[in-house]
Amino acid sequence: MSKKLFIETLGCAMNVRDSEHMIAELNAHGGYELTDDATQADLILINTCSVRERPVHKLFSELGTFNKLKKFDAKIGVCGCTASHLGKEIIKRAPYVNFVLGARNVSKITDVLHRDKAVEIDIDYDESQFAFKDFRSSPYKAYINISIGCDKQCTFCIVPKTRGDEISIPTDLIISEVRKAVENGAKEVFLLGQNVNNYGRRFSGVHEKINFTELLRRVSEVEGLERIRFTSPHPLHMDDEFIEEFARNPKICKSMHMPLQSGSTEILKAMKRGYTKEWFLNRARKLREMVPDVSISTDIIVAFPGESEEDFEDTLDVMRQVKFEQVFSFKYSPRPMTEAEQFTNMVDSEVGSERLSSLQALQDTILDELSSTLLGREFDVYFEELRSDGYVAGRSGNNVLIKVKGSEEHLGQTARVKITETTRLVQYGEIVA
Numbered sequence: 001m002s003k004k005l006f007i008e009t010l011g012c013a014m015n016v017r018d019s020e021h022m023i024a025e026l027n028a029h030g031g032y033e034l035t036d037d038a039t040q041a042d043l044i045l046i047n048t049c050s051v052r053e054r055p056v057h058k059l060f061s062e063l064g065t066f067n068k069l070k071k072f073d074a075k076i077g078v079c080g081c082t083a084s085h086l087g088k089e090i091i092k093r094a095p096y097v098n099f100v101l102g103a104r105n106v107s108k109i110t111d112v113l114h115r116d117k118a119v120e121i122d123i124d125y126d127e128s129q130f131a132f133k134d135f136r137s138s139p140y141k142a143y144i145n146i147s148i149g150c151d152k153q154c155t156f157c158i159v160p161k162t163r164g165d166e167i168s169i170p171t172d173l174i175i176s177e178v179r180k181a182v183e184n185g186a187k188e189v190f191l192l193g194q195n196v197n198n199y200g201r202r203f204s205g206v207h208e209k210i211n212f213t214e215l216l217r218r219v220s221e222v223e224g225l226e227r228i229r230f231t232s233p234h235p236l237h238m239d240d241e242f243i244e245e246f247a248r249n250p251k252i253c254k255s256m257h258m259p260l261q262s263g264s265t266e267i268l269k270a271m272k273r274g275y276t277k278e279w280f281l282n283r284a285r286k287l288r289e290m291v292p293d294v295s296i297s298t299d300i301i302v303a304f305p306g307e308s309e310e311d312f313e314d315t316l317d318v319m320r321q322v323k324f325e326q327v328f329s330f331k332y333s334p335r336p337m338t339e340a341e342q343f344t345n346m347v348d349s350e351v352g353s354e355r356l357s358s359l360q361a362l363q364d365t366i367l368d369e370l371s372s373t374l375l376g377r378e379f380d381v382y383f384e385e386l387r388s389d390g391y392v393a394g395r396s397g398n399n400v401l402i403k404v405k406g407s408e409e410h411l412g413q414t415a416r417v418k419i420t421e422t423t424r425l426v427q428y429g430e431i432v433a
């Protein structure tokens, strides 16, 4: 009888892919069957995120709960960025945890499984970390890593400390992963890295050096592949060549993530983001000019140390000018091992909460305005998900989330859909072709 694995994945798309890698390795070594019932599991894994403080606090209460409800001989492993960041501290605080496996060490999952109290959190690298057995949670869309780690030093961000230096994955390996995914039925690939448009900066061995724009061209040549998405690009590296390829290449979905963080040039400097408000606006303008239908999403941090009312107004100003289709907004959370942790000019927490809600209120009005323009328009939608309410959900190339009445047979298919009802976040429509 095969063993049962319960895995909870928190955080970003890279964690989703890391979880798939661990499932694949565990499957290849003894066969684990996935379960969503932790009480039945022989192995419980939590793949953690440490970008903000709150999920780290939550981890320990969650671990306590798992420890109480698990089968008596089930093992618990803590993986991912909080594992990298806290290491053996986790076993000190929760002694029933069997092993700790960092974000850069997921290839060692079958090894630590047999070493009680193992703590593997090195951020060194070797190429064995790139190639994994196959497992994908969706047959329709394939996540594919193109780089790991991050070389930037944004002063608020813990990721370079948990995921280590930035290494690009060899192009031929990426292309063969794309081919394999397409052979297995995926029509869409999602290229992943902390800083994708810095691709080619450093390889771990001798490999052909190409940049991200060239990588996009090569990926798009894979026959049978219909859609390419990627995350996250960095606004600093959005040169003309990149934006022009994005505009020109029909396989690239017209959806761009442009993490702004702040609209104030002063704050951007303190964050060490490497660009100014004007540069960001210039890049967004060029994108909108070249790709009129593009959807732009962003990440914003409010109440970074030293952020004045005026700085915050600059952020709102960028939001009014760019009219992002999606905003992920966060209140600044001081993180260990980051430069900003030492900053003393903290913004009052209540002021931070007020700024966050007024920013979100502004975004709501922008979204209401944007969604009302969608009524009656038609999009090509790639259906990926069957909902329990008799609908199937999918996205247009420019990332509009659309639901239509449908069934399993729509999954993995693209159809032309006319929007018949709009809401702030999801649009409803009917298939016209």
Ligand code: SAH
Binding pocket: 051, 052, 150, 156, 157, 158, 159, 193, 194, 195, 232, 233, 234, 259, 261, 299, 300, 301, 330, 331, 332, 333, 334, 335
């Ligand atoms: N390289 C990724 C960043 C990963 S972290 C990217 O560019 O998208 C994801 C987001 O979390 C960041 O873009 C930032 O907006 C937010 N974030 C990171 N550190 C944070 C902190 N200390 N406090 C609040 N938000 C933070």
Ligand code: F3S
Binding pocket: 150, 151, 152, 153, 154, 157, 158, 159, 160, 194, 195, 234
């Ligand atoms: Fe973090 Fe900045 Fe890299 S946000 S992941 S250090 S680009």
